[in-house]
Amino acid sequence: xxxxxxxxxxxxxxxxxxxxxxxxxxxxxxxxxxxxxxxxxxxxxxxxxxxxxxxxxxxxxxxxxxxxxxxxxxxxxxxxxxxxxxxxxxxxxxxxxxxx
Numbered sequence: 381x382x383x384x385x386x387x388x389x390x391x392x393x394x395x396x397x398x399x400x401x402x403x404x405x406x407x408x409x410x411x412x413x414x415x416x417x418x419x420x421x422x423x424x425x426x427x428x429x430x431x432x433x434x435x436x437x438x439x440x441x442x443x444x445x446x447x448x449x450x451x452x453x454x455x456x457x458x459x460x461x462x463x464x465x466x467x468x469x470x471x472x473x474x475x476x477x478x479x480x
Contacts, residue, residue, distance in 0.1 A: 397430045401458065403443050408452060410465030417465055429457040 405414045414423050433439070435455040442453045452459040 400439050401430045408462050410462045413465040413469040422461055426458045426461045433457055
């Protein structure tokens with residue numbers, strides 16, 4: 381009973397990167413559109429870009445900053461995706477949100 385369940389080495393990293401993307405989406409205000417953009421494919425592609433990102437430390441530092449109005453960071457491979465989410469949200473861009 382007292383044994384811990386072994387975990388795969390990458391499991392922690394995968395969950396951490398998913399969490400960072402979620403925080404980035406919330407922080408930038410793109411949360412409403414992110415899951416719907418391109419019929420959900422946009423978010424799937426954003427997660428894949430996150431998993432290949434080499435700027436995890438810079439991302440963590442950016443998210444630790446107190447100013448929520450900081451523009452998208454240049455190092456983020458999802459900056460264009462996040463901007464598209466904001467644009468779709470602000471303009472009510474149903475064509476972007478439902479496009480597949």
